[in-house]
Amino acid sequence: MKSAPLRMAAKIAGWTIAAGLALTLLAGAGFAAANLWVWYDTRDRIYTDSAMCPVADVGVVFGTSFRMRDGSPNPYYAARLDTAAELYRSGRVSHLLLSGDNRSIHYNEPIAMWRDLQQRHVPRSALTLDYAGLSTFDTVVRAKKIFGLQKVVLITQDWHLPRALFIARAKGLNAYGCAAWGQQSGSDTYVNNRELAARALTVMDVYLLGRKPRILGEPEPLKLSAEEPAD
Numbered sequence: 711m712k713s714a715p716l717r718m719a720a721k722i723a724g725w726t727i728a729a730g731l732a733l734t735l736l737a738g739a740g741f742a743a744a745n746l747w748v749w750y751d752t753r754d755r756i757y758t759d760s761a762m763c764p765v766a767d768v769g770v771v772f773g774t775s776f777r778m779r780d781g782s783p784n785p786y787y788a789a790r791l792d793t794a795a796e797l798y799r800s801g802r803v804s805h806l807l808l809s810g811d812n813r814s815i816h817y818n819e820p821i822a823m824w825r826d827l828q829q830r831h832v833p834r835s836a837l838t839l840d841y842a843g844l845s846t847f848d849t850v851v852r853a854k855k856i857f858g859l860q861k862v863v864l865i866t867q868d869w870h871l872p873r874a875l876f877i878a879r880a881k882g883l884n885a886y887g888c889a890a891w892g893q894q895s896g897s898d899t900y901v902n903n904r905e906l907a908a909r910a911l912t913v914m915d916v917y918l919l920g921r922k923p924r925i926l927g928e929p930e931p932l933k934l935s936a937e938e939p940a941d
Contacts (some may be wrong), residue, residue: 724868744910752875756868756887759795763863763888768932769794769803770853770885772866772874773810773819773843776826780794786867789890791823794865795830797888803863805836805934809843809855819843837934842925846874846908847915851923854883863888873909880916 722866757763771794776787797803806827810819827837841855843849853859861884864874871887880887915921 719756720861730874738756741906741910744913745906747913748872748876748909749922752872752887753880755875755885756889758868758889758891760793760802761800763797763802764886765802766861766863766886767803767934768805768807768853768859768861768889769797769863770789770807770809770849770859771866772846772849772864772870773823775817775819776822785892787939789867790865791826791830793888795827796830797863797865798832798836802888805838805932806832806865806912807838807840807857807862807932809852811844814873835934836921842923842927844893844924846870847877847921848923850874850883850885851881852926854878854881855923855926856928856930858929860884862886866890869905873912876909876912877916879917918926 738770764877771790774784774787774790776784778784794803794806798806808820808823808827810823812818812820818841820841820843824834824839828834838857840849840852842852849865862878864871864878864885864887866874866887866889868887868889868891871889875885875887
């Protein structure tokens with residue numbers, strides 16, 4: 711027969727395991743609920759055919775590296791620029807806001823997009839650069855607070871759009887998503903899993919943590935005739 715201390719230790723261990731399982735189940739339910747909320751809230755504002763995307767003065771292009779980690783071209787980057795250029799040429803947007811990370815003189819997403827979109831026959835006058843789009847959250851909030859935009863088309867991959875559109879609605883920006891299509895990389899599973907986690911964190915950022923962009927500054931209402939940026 712077990713002694714009283716052993717029986718108590720066994721009970722405590724059982725309670726600990728039960729509490730851990732309960733917390734795990736609760737976290738899993740919260741994770742699933744957050745993802746369902748983001749998807750459901752944005753499902754009717756995503757267009758997979760660029761010809762059907764709503765017309766807006768400005769399209770916001772989300773920055774990403776133009777190279778993969780192995781040095782090969784990033785197909786997500788190319789697809790975003792191809793879609794942005796197509797929307798401009800078809801007249802569905804008249805201006806493009808290029809928002810991305812400008813972490814050093816050797817890594818500058820907005821400048822890379824600016825140069826490559828000109829190669830796709832988009833004129834400089836139709837391009838404005840946001841060097842402080844350090845995250846999806848920062849890009850969306852800055853589009854409204856810094857550049858004074860009210861209605862935009864967000865241009866990125868279909869797996870990225872629900873999170874971006876969820877942030878936009880929460881922050882009062884009237885936005886629709888135009889999915890960038892093209893060759894996909896071999897890391898889709900990793901990307902999709904990472905995005906599921908990011909959506910859950912976004913719900914917390916918006917409704918629990920009161921997240922703010924890392925860089926805001928003074929408003930700079932968008933000029934539809936952009937000047938050439940400095941290298």
